[in-house]
Amino acid sequence: MSASCNCTEHVNKLHQQISVMRKEIKNLRQLLDSAVRSHRKHMTSLQSALTHLGQSRSPKSQLRPQADIETQNSLEKGTIQTVPIGYISSCFSVKNGTPRQPTICGPSRATLQIQQSVFNNPEHSLVGLDNYSHVWVVFLFHKNGHLSYKAKVKPPRLNGQRVGVYSTRSPHRPNALGLTLAKLDRVTGDTLHLSEIDMIAGTPVLDIKPYISDYDSPHSRLDIDTDTYDCGVQPEGTNVPSEEGTTSVESLHSDSIASFSCTDDPQLDLGVERGNSHRTDPRIFHSKDKSKVHIHRPGDASSSSAPKAPFKDLTTVLGELKAYISQGDDHLTLGSSVGKSQASDGPKAKPLEPVEDSARPCYGQEAYSTIAGWIREPPVTNLEVRFTPHAERELGQFLAPINAEPRDRPRFRFLRGPKEAAAAIKGVLSADPRSVYRRSRCKDRLFFFTLDTADITCWFGQGFAEVLRVRPVAVGTELAS
Numbered sequence: 001m002s003a004s005c006n007c008t009e010h011v012n013k014l015h016q017q018i019s020v021m022r023k024e025i026k027n028l029r030q031l032l033d034s035a036v037r038s039h040r041k042h043m044t045s046l047q048s049a050l051t052h053l054g055q056s057r058s059p060k061s062q063l064r065p066q067a068d069i070e071t072q073n074s075l076e077k078g079t080i081q082t083v084p085i086g087y088i089s090s091c092f093s094v095k096n097g098t099p100r101q102p103t104i105c106g107p108s109r110a111t112l113q114i115q116q117s118v119f120n121n122p123e124h125s126l127v128g129l130d131n132y133s134h135v136w137v138v139f140l141f142h143k144n145g146h147l148s149y150k151a152k153v154k155p156p157r158l159n160g161q162r163v164g165v166y167s168t169r170s171p172h173r174p175n176a177l178g179l180t181l182a183k184l185d186r187v188t189g190d191t192l193h194l195s196e197i198d199m200i201a202g203t204p205v206l207d208i209k210p211y212i213s214d215y216d217s218p219h220s221r222l223d224i225d226t227d228t229y230d231c232g233v234q235p236e237g238t239n240v241p242s243e244e245g246t247t248s249v250e251s252l253h254s255d256s257i258a259s260f261s262c263t264d265d266p267q268l269d270l271g272v273e274r275g276n277s278h279r280t281d282p283r284i285f286h287s288k289d290k291s292k293v294h295i296h297r298p299g300d301a302s303s304s305s306a307p308k309a310p311f312k313d314l315t316t317v318l319g320e321l322k323a324y325i326s327q328g329d330d331h332l333t334l335g336s337s338v339g340k341s342q343a344s345d346g347p348k349a350k351p352l353e354p355v356e357d358s359a360r361p362c363y364g365q366e367a368y369s370t371i372a373g374w375i376r377e378p379p380v381t382n383l384e385v386r387f388t389p390h391a392e393r394e395l396g397q398f399l400a401p402i403n404a405e406p407r408d409r410p411r412f413r414f415l416r417g418p419k420e421a422a423a424a425i426k427g428v429l430s431a432d433p434r435s436v437y438r439r440s441r442c443k444d445r446l447f448f449f450t451l452d453t454a455d456i457t458c459w460f461g462q463g464f465a466e467v468l469r470v471r472p473v474a475v476g477t478e479l480a481s
């Protein structure tokens with residue numbers, strides 16, 4: 001009896017000892033964990049101190065951590081590790097039916113939230129951006145499906161003709177990078193609200209930059225090659241003579257370019273006033289030669305006796321030129337058009353011969369740029385877009401995101417109502433979103449695409465596209481954000 005009693009006591013003691021030891025082990029573990037944490041912290045701050053030292057003392061400092069040196073080496077070689085700053089949330093869920101360029105479809109809306117993994121305070125990175133109306137969006141064509149690319153591609157608008165990949169905006173290029181000029185509607189905290197986009201939902205964005213027309217548009221460039229001025233004299237060197245007849249580099253990079261005049265020849269003196277940019281100088285017209293610009297001067301035979309008078313604004317003239325080109329009226333020349341409207345205003349412009357074929361470069365909106373002819377005059381013509389009454393009724397059922405009631409009606413996430421959606425649908429379809437294959441081989445097939453929360457069904461006939469159905473996207477297949 002006493003032996004068994006002793007034994008139980010002994011076992012109990014052992015149990016107590018084990019439990020004490022367990023507690024001690026637990027405490028030791030906690031101590032160890034906290035030591036490891038503090039060690040890591042210490043190492044991180046030590047590392048950043050070393051990096052700082054390495055950067056501030058000498059770029060080649062031995063103190064620079066290996067990772068830093070590797071990054072630098074990669075940069076030197078032109079290879080970088082990219083990190084998306086955010087992902088596009090847009091009214092287009094798939095490639096099919098997404099505009100091929102942003103301007104095709106104004107109401108196409110999207111948001112971009114800057115990731116917290118990139119900046120601790122992402123909203124700080126957007127401070128000041130709301131001063132701009134447009135932003136460049138650099139993104140990855142993540143849904144290309146493959147990484148293959150070819151030196152020559154067949155843009156859909158060229159209807160099967162091949163051109164070099166670098167003369168197109170094809171998504172299939174060695175580095176699958178896209179570039180879109182998007183309208184910046186507003187900035188709220190860490191989020192950009194965009195429209196006029198051509199990116200699908202989920203597109204990884206690598207960078208955004210403000211669009212600054214003074215820098216980004218050849219229209220307003222100040223460093224124009226003076227060779228392109230056909231003003232009768234070849235200016236010395238490559239710089240534009242300043243008002244005083246001297247050539248200053250500064251003058252090319254300041255507003256004083258507005259004072260450009262061919263002072264070498266009094267007959268050519270345009271008398272352009274300081275403060276007026278040459279880009280709005282109505283005396284400058286394009287010749288039909290690539291990049292050539294004619295400056296019409298009082299000395300022109302057509303205007304020798306004409307007094308200096310107010311000229312038509314260049315943008316107006318370019319507008320007329322654009323209208324003329326799109327009308328394709330072979331009998332009308334810019335000269336006659338401008339001349340007509342300027343009959344009482346001042347000298348007539350030189351006639352400009354009509355563009356003969358779509359391959360020839362034509363003039364961009366900017367006064368000093370040219371673009372491939374097929375961009376303005378593609379072999380694929382724009383389509384008329386119609387809605388059947390049924391489709392119109394279906395579209396009319398959709399509500400804007402802000403309308404909470406009635407609950408049983410479909411609601412857009414991005415678009416601001418049926419009117420805006422109709423404009424977006426027209427934009428997408430008028431540019432004929434079909435592939436060349438579908439256009440030529442499957443003409444009669446129905447075409448489906450998704451816009452915001454609507455599934456659109458349509459068909460194409462000769463010169464038109466007709467919307468047959470506009471249904472809410474099936475539940476469970478809504479847009480990925």
Ligand SMILES: C[S@@+](CC[C@H](N)C(=O)[O-])C[C@H]1O[C@@H](n2cnc3c(N)ncnc32)[C@H](O)[C@@H]1O
Binds near residue numbers: 095096099140
């Ligand atoms: C022709 S690209 C032009 C994009 C951009 N504006 C540019 O010039 O780089 C536009 C087309 O790319 C496709 N697309 C848009 N986002 C994409 C993405 N994340 N991955 C793959 N293709 C995409 C859509 O079919 C859209 O119509």
